[in-house]
Amino acid sequence: MMEKETASITIHDVAKAAGVSISTVSRVANDLGRVAPETRRKVELAIRRLNFQPNSRAQALSRKRTDTIGLIVPDFEGQYFAMLMEGAHQEAQANGVHIMVLKANGPEEKIEAVTRLCSQGRTDGVILMLSELYSDVLEGIGPINSPLVVLDQDVHSWRLDNILLDNRLGAFEATRHFIDTHNVDDVFFLGGSENNVDTTDRALGFSDALRGTGLEAEQRQFFCRNYSYDEGYRLAGKNILPLIEPQKRYGVVAANDDIAGGVMDFLMDSGIEVPRQAGVIGFDDSPIASQRRLKITTMRIPTKEIGRMAVRTILNRLTGKVNEPAKIVLKAELIVRQSCGCELKKN
Numbered sequence: 001m002m003e004k005e006t007a008s009i010t011i012h013d014v015a016k017a018a019g020v021s022i023s024t025v026s027r028v029a030n031d032l033g034r035v036a037p038e039t040r041r042k043v044e045l046a047i048r049r050l051n052f053q054p055n056s057r058a059q060a061l062s063r064k065r066t067d068t069i070g071l072i073v074p075d076f077e078g079q080y081f082a083m084l085m086e087g088a089h090q091e092a093q094a095n096g097v098h099i100m101v102l103k104a105n106g107p108e109e110k111i112e113a114v115t116r117l118c119s120q121g122r123t124d125g126v127i128l129m130l131s132e133l134y135s136d137v138l139e140g141i142g143p144i145n146s147p148l149v150v151l152d153q154d155v156h157s158w159r160l161d162n163i164l165l166d167n168r169l170g171a172f173e174a175t176r177h178f179i180d181t182h183n184v185d186d187v188f189f190l191g192g193s194e195n196n197v198d199t200t201d202r203a204l205g206f207s208d209a210l211r212g213t214g215l216e217a218e219q220r221q222f223f224c225r226n227y228s229y230d231e232g233y234r235l236a237g238k239n240i241l242p243l244i245e246p247q248k249r250y251g252v253v254a255a256n257d258d259i260a261g262g263v264m265d266f267l268m269d270s271g272i273e274v275p276r277q278a279g280v281i282g283f284d285d286s287p288i289a290s291q292r293r294l295k296i297t298t299m300r301i302p303t304k305e306i307g308r309m310a311v312r313t314i315l316n317r318l319t320g321k322v323n324e325p326a327k328i329v330l331k332a333e334l335i336v337r338q339s340c341g342c343e344l345k346k347n
Helices: 011-018 022-030 037-050 056-062 079-094 106-119 135-141 167-181 197-210 229-243 257-269 287-291 303-318 342-346
Strands: 068-073 098-103 125-129 148-151 161-165 186-191 221-223 250-254 278-284 297-300 327-330 333-335
Touching: 011 022, 011 037, 022 037, 068 079, 068 106, 068 303, 079 098, 079 303, 098 106, 106 125, 106 135, 125 303, 148 303, 161 303, 167 186, 167 197, 167 250, 167 278, 167 297, 167 333, 186 197, 186 229, 197 221, 221 229, 229 250, 229 257, 250 257, 257 278, 257 287, 303 327
Parallel strands: 068 098, 068 125, 125 148, 148 161, 161 327, 186 221, 186 250, 250 278, 278 297
Antiparallel strands: 297 333
């Protein structure tokens, strides 16, 4: 009697050979849920003996999975989003799944995007970047049962998986670097939109760092329309330059590296020596920080790792490896280059 060709071996054949149900074979093949050790051994033996190679599409259908994870971001432009998507893609590719990226701005768009991806069975789970202070988004997505990881905003009280950066501590450390290491006469914070979670947390960290210095935080915080080079350049002229006096040294904590680059260029175009008279620290450690002629000191965010961790969290939820909602808080790291003035201190 001839054995079946490998291509024609099905999950039914494996189940029959092992004397178990099809669902048990599926759990073993896809490492889903618990299976008794002896049962698992029989199934694995049958899989090897029959040289069973599951069809990826048939696998997904049999377990009602799409092998696709949704990633919803507010924008496709900017180094941060590019690095986040790259990290998510790398982790997904390593685990044989795909990433579907959507852009959604505003609460209604975000709710609609999450609902569409989950309720229509287009993805197995969703990673949502929720940078704005929108409580109605959480109310809108609350009833959704699919695995959901929220980035940026603390939503652990909603019992959702959560990956955060300690922005407050990061801005505190950047500000104190100017105060403690460079003994500046004054320091400013240049953030993004005041509705942005990252900006509000970093502004709080800046304020924390000024306690006991005699400097009032409110008079030294300025906010952009967005996290762009052009906004940094514009606000440096509008808010920073008028406050700079000769013979004094200043520090500027910028909410990202693009804003930092705009600030630096405006100040230098205006005859201000950077970093001798005004040092600048950015956020993110995007490629622009190390590629500029005057390299940017910055708070490094593990952006790619955030993308990778978000995908791993979804996969762990799908395979039953975790039960309770995860809350992961990461820290930024000060990367000293030229723009803060540390190299001047060495000379």
